[in-house]
Amino acid sequence: MSKSNAGPRLPRAKGIDMATYYSPRDCAKRARHLILSEFNQKIVDEFVSILGMREEFEKFHVPIPNKVVMYGPPGTGKTLTAFYLANVLELPLVLVRLDAIIHNSHLGETGSNIRKIFDYAGMFPCVLFLDEFDAIARTRDNNDEVKEMARAVNTLLQCLDDFGDKSIMMAATNLEKDLDQAVWRRFDTKMTYSLPDKGKRQQYIQILIGEFQCDEAAITEVSEQLEGCSFADIEQIILKAKRKAIIERQPLQRRHIQESCDEYKPAAASS
Ligand SMILES: Nc1ncnc2c1ncn2[C@@H]1O[C@H](COP(=O)(O)OP(=O)(O)O)[C@@H](O)[C@H]1O
Numbered sequence: 001m002s003k004s005n006a007g008p009r010l011p012r013a014k015g016i017d018m019a020t021y022y023s024p025r026d027c028a029k030r031a032r033h034l035i036l037s038e039f040n041q042k043i044v045d046e047f048v049s050i051l052g053m054r055e056e057f058e059k060f061h062v063p064i065p066n067k068v069v070m071y072g073p074p075g076t077g078k079t080l081t082a083f084y085l086a087n088v089l090e091l092p093l094v095l096v097r098l099d100a101i102i103h104n105s106h107l108g109e110t111g112s113n114i115r116k117i118f119d120y121a122g123m124f125p126c127v128l129f130l131d132e133f134d135a136i137a138r139t140r141d142n143n144d145e146v147k148e149m150a151r152a153v154n155t156l157l158q159c160l161d162d163f164g165d166k167s168i169m170m171a172a173t174n175l176e177k178d179l180d181q182a183v184w185r186r187f188d189t190k191m192t193y194s195l196p197d198k199g200k201r202q203q204y205i206q207i208l209i210g211e212f213q214c215d216e217a218a219i220t221e222v223s224e225q226l227e228g229c230s231f232a233d234i235e236q237i238i239l240k241a242k243r244k245a246i247i248e249r250q251p252l253q254r255r256h257i258q259e260s261c262d263e264y265k266p267a268a269a270s271s
């Protein structure tokens with residue numbers, strides 16, 4: 001299926017699409033098994049409830065929230081949350097990697113390219129997801145191309161202010177403190193992501209193992225061992241282990257996971 005044919009024509013820079021369009025159905029496929037902290041789950045649930053009560057909010061003249069910023073280490077579910085929300089809200093997702101836009105813009109065009117993206121997302125209700133958000137929102141005075149970035153940030157601020165309430169805007173960043181305060185203030189919903197604790201690791205490993213047979217004690221032990229791993233690391237390790245089990249035509253065993261850990265060596269778990 002051609003994604004670019006599924007929505008209005010995507011804006012381009014130097015002949016390359018500046019965004020990727022995912023239909024609600026694409027989002028549904030990707031959004032399975034999101035594990036959130038209780039805190040974030042509550043935020044998401046409340047967000048969804050509010051969007052289902054638009055009229056009530058209008059009646060009381062209380063603006064509805066529609067700008068979410070997510071921050072935390074890589075592989076903890078920020079991108080997945082964007083797909084999840086798009087799926088729950090039955091909206092298409094427009095995914096933009098801001099670092100790519102900046103990199104791919106001629107000097108002086110970063111701002112206008114950002115505007116093109118917002119214009120595009122303004123054509124239909126959607127979730128506009130700006131990934132690698134820190135690429136632009138970094139404090140204005142710590143960048144090489146200071147003026148270019150200052151202009152781009154100003155454009156971004158305007159775009160955020162003009163963003164209609166029929167759509168949702170989401171942004172993800174690995175850094176919290178480098179974000180421009182003026183940008184930061186524009187968001188009505190903030191979510192922090194962190195590496196999974198033992199309970200969450202165990203829960204996730206259970207899900208990943210799925211219908212493969214594996215003894216409980218091994219899962220508990222592995223969950224302990226994978227301290228410091230992100231969800232994405234754990235996913236890679238368990239997939240690797242499953243492959244080993246399949247080629248050996250064996251049930252999934254502790255040693256498969258152990259070997260996978262040794263081979264994968266996620267930064268945090270290797271020492
Ligand atoms: N909280 C989570 N719950 C379930 N799976 C996750 C979670 N975080 C990451 N993953 C797995 O790792 C992959 C990469 O995660 P992603 O959402 O892109 O992380 P981030 O955007 O925070 O860097 C996901 O597609 C999913 O398979």
Ligand SMILES: [Mg+2]
Pocket residue numbers: 075078079080131172
């Ligand atoms: Mg991501």
